[in-house]
Amino acid sequence: xxxxxxxxxxxxxxxxxxxxxxxxxxxxxxxxxxxxxxxxxxxxxxxxxxxxxxxxxxxxxxxxxxxxxxxxxxxxxxxxxxxxxxxxxxxxxxxxxxxxxxxxxxxxxxxxxxxxxxxxxxxxxxxxxxxxxxxxxxxxxxxxxxxxxxxxxxxxxxxxxxxxxxxxxxxxxxxxxxxxxxxxxxxxxxxxxxxxxxxx
Numbered sequence: 001x002x003x004x005x006x007x008x009x010x011x012x013x014x015x016x017x018x019x020x021x022x023x024x025x026x027x028x029x030x031x032x033x034x035x036x037x038x039x040x041x042x043x044x045x046x047x048x049x050x051x052x053x054x055x056x057x058x059x060x061x062x063x064x065x066x067x068x069x070x071x072x073x074x075x076x077x078x079x080x081x082x083x084x085x086x087x088x089x090x091x092x093x094x095x096x097x098x099x100x101x102x103x104x105x106x107x108x109x110x111x112x113x114x115x116x117x118x119x120x121x122x123x124x125x126x127x128x129x130x131x132x133x134x135x136x137x138x139x140x141x142x143x144x145x146x147x148x149x150x151x152x153x154x155x156x157x158x159x160x161x162x163x164x165x166x167x168x169x170x171x172x173x174x175x176x177x178x179x180x181x182x183x184x185x186x187x188x189x190x191x192x193x194x195x196x197x198x199x200x
Contacts, residue, residue, distance in 0.1 A: 117132075
């Protein structure tokens with residue numbers, strides 16, 4: 001083999017799509033630190049060992065990075081809700097499985113939980129908080145859809161379904177918020193079966 005055929009070794013750089021995922025994963029990891037300082041692009045760049053300019057080659061702003069995390073949360077949770085709705089015909093079991101899935105997702109992804117409950121979005125663009133509010137509205141709509149069948153025999157099925165769906169959504173949001181604010185010590189799935197049996 002001649003010299004010009006000798007393979008050259010260079011530091012491998014991740015592809016643009018891989019770098020975007022790496023940035024989002026690192027951001028989520030940094031949000032997992034209980035009582036940690038606010039995540040800035042400077043801190044994020046330092047953790048990734050790149051310049052802030054390198055971050056902005058993949059995301060136009062920090063808000064766009066948070067939107068990337070929110071998109072992951074939405075696609076994961078609502079994808080699973082659709083699967084539950086398709087395979088579970090019993091309305092009560094459907095609600096229980098959805099509630100369990102949301103709380104389990106939050107427990108396994110503490111950094112994402114801080115985004116879901118808004119703690120990580122306090123100093124960020126208000127559209128991010130609005131989007132997470134809509135996230136819980138959509139979960140409530142999923143409960144309402146299932147509960148309409150549960151209260152079909154009631155004289156006020158729609159009102160009953162709306163009231164129970166609202167209470168169940170508030171329970172999920174409250175448990176996730178307690179988890180985030182306890183430094184991830186108070187698990188959202190604690191006594192979950194008994195609580196859901198009482199609620200549903």
